[in-house]
Amino acid sequence: MTNESRPTFAAVLTPPARGAIATISVDGPQAVSTSCSYFHSIGKIGLADANVGRILVGTWKEDEQDPGEELVVARVDQQRVEIHCHGGMQASQRILQHLSTAGCEVISWQEWIANQEEDAIIAEARLALPHAATQQAALHLLDQCQGALSREINDIVKLLEQTDIETARKRIESVLQFAQVGKGLTQPWSIVLAGPPNVGKSSLLNAIVGYERAIVLDMPGTTRDVLHATTALDGWPVQFSDTAGIRLTADELEEAGIAKAKAAMQTADLVVVLHDAANLRPDELDESLRQLPSALHVVNKIDLTRNVEIPEASEMLGTSAVTGDGIAELISTIVAHLIPDLPEPGQPIPFTPRQVTALQESAKLLDTNQAEAAMNILSTLLRPQSKPNDD
Numbered sequence: 001m002t003n004e005s006r007p008t009f010a011a012v013l014t015p016p017a018r019g020a021i022a023t024i025s026v027d028g029p030q031a032v033s034t035s036c037s038y039f040h041s042i043g044k045i046g047l048a049d050a051n052v053g054r055i056l057v058g059t060w061k062e063d064e065q066d067p068g069e070e071l072v073v074a075r076v077d078q079q080r081v082e083i084h085c086h087g088g089m090q091a092s093q094r095i096l097q098h099l100s101t102a103g104c105e106v107i108s109w110q111e112w113i114a115n116q117e118e119d120a121i122i123a124e125a126r127l128a129l130p131h132a133a134t135q136q137a138a139l140h141l142l143d144q145c146q147g148a149l150s151r152e153i154n155d156i157v158k159l160l161e162q163t164d165i166e167t168a169r170k171r172i173e174s175v176l177q178f179a180q181v182g183k184g185l186t187q188p189w190s191i192v193l194a195g196p197p198n199v200g201k202s203s204l205l206n207a208i209v210g211y212e213r214a215i216v217l218d219m220p221g222t223t224r225d226v227l228h229a230t231t232a233l234d235g236w237p238v239q240f241s242d243t244a245g246i247r248l249t250a251d252e253l254e255e256a257g258i259a260k261a262k263a264a265m266q267t268a269d270l271v272v273v274l275h276d277a278a279n280l281r282p283d284e285l286d287e288s289l290r291q292l293p294s295a296l297h298v299v300n301k302i303d304l305t306r307n308v309e310i311p312e313a314s315e316m317l318g319t320s321a322v323t324g325d326g327i328a329e330l331i332s333t334i335v336a337h338l339i340p341d342l343p344e345p346g347q348p349i350p351f352t353p354r355q356v357t358a359l360q361e362s363a364k365l366l367d368t369n370q371a372e373a374a375m376n377i378l379s380t381l382l383r384p385q386s387k388p389n390d391d
C-alpha cells in the first residue's frame, strides 16, 4: 500500500468519561482536507495553510445552519491533526460521525497505538500504562514504553546471532526473575487473609487499609463472603481479601463462606495465615491452612498477652490490629515476599503473559541448543502482531 492510498484514521484518545477536554486524532493522507471541510479558523490562517505545530481556534460545523462548536485544532504533522473539543461523549462522537461520513476509518485508541508503534512491546506498554494503579507501577511501565524490555530482547537476539548462548540464557533468566513484578504493574497482587474464626482477620484488614472495610465482631463466623479491599503497600498495588474463618461448622451459610475462602487461597499470590496470640494452637490448624507452602504466618492480638510463645523455627510475625504494633513490619514482609528483588529504574520487566511465555519458551529451547528457534520466538515478540501487509 503506498503512503497516499493508506486510509485516514480517526480515534478518540481521551477516556470515555467526564472530562474538560476530549482529544481526537485524525491521521492519514486525508487528515487535513477532511478536517478543513468542517473546521473554520477564526484567525487569518486556515488549517490547510498552517505550519506543523500550529494551534488554531475556530468552529467545527456541519453546514451553514449548524451553530457549530468552538474548539481547538492542532496541526501535529503533515498528515496528522488533533482536534481538542469539549470533554464527555457527545461532542467527540458528533465529530467522529462527521469524520466517518467524510471517509475516515474510525478506530479505537488501542488500534491507534498499534498503528503508531513499530515495536510490539512498546505498543503493549502504552496499552498497559492506563492500568497502572500506582506511581511506582506507572514508572516501571514507562521504562518499558521507553524501550527497556525491547532493547534487552534485541541484545539477547544479537548474542544468539553471535552464538553466545550461555550469556543469552543468563540474560533471559534475569529478565524472567521480574515476571512476578511485571504481573503487578497492571493488576494488583492478591493477598488473602485466612485463619480460624475470631483471630482478627477483619480487624487487621481494616488496620492496614485505614478504614472500616470489614465488620468486626467478637463473634466467630461473622465474615461470610470474601471481601476485597485494594490499597498500595510501599507504592505497590495490592488487593486484600478477607475471608470466613476456617473451622468445622454445621451452618450451611458459614460452610459456603469457608468453601469460598479455600478457593480464594488457591489463586492468591500470597496467603497470610493469622493466629490468635491469646490462644496459640498452630497444631490444631485446619489442614487447608497448614498445607500452604509459602504462606506468611502472623500472630495477632499480641497486645493481649506478654509472653507469646511463637513456635521455634517458624517465621512468624506478631501484630496487634488494636494498637497497630507490628503492622509496619508485616507490610514490609508482605512486600518482600511478593517482590524479593526490587527492580531498579530502567529494569527490563516482562509485563504480559505473551512476553513471559515467549521468554520461558526461548529459555527452554536454549537448554536443548535450539538457538535458531529461540531467536525466532524473541524476534517475533518485537514485531507488530496483526498489522496489515504494507505492499
Ligand SMILES: Nc1nc2c(ncn2[C@@H]2O[C@H](COP(=O)(O)OP(=O)(O)O)[C@@H](O)[C@H]2O)c(=O)[nH]1
Pocket: 196, 197, 198, 199, 200, 201, 202, 203, 204, 215, 216, 217, 218, 219, 220, 221, 222, 223, 245, 300, 301, 302, 303, 304, 319, 320, 321, 322, 323
Ligand atoms: N485485643 C485485641 N483484640 C483484637 C485484635 N484483633 C481483633 N480483635 C478482636 O477480636 C474479635 C474478632 O475480630 P475479627 O476481626 O472480627 O476476627 P475475624 O473473625 O478473624 O475476622 C473482635 O472483638 C476484635 O475487636 C487485636 O489485635 N487485639
Ligand SMILES: [Mg+2]
Pocket: 201, 202, 203, 214, 215, 222, 223, 242, 243, 245
Ligand atoms: Mg472476619
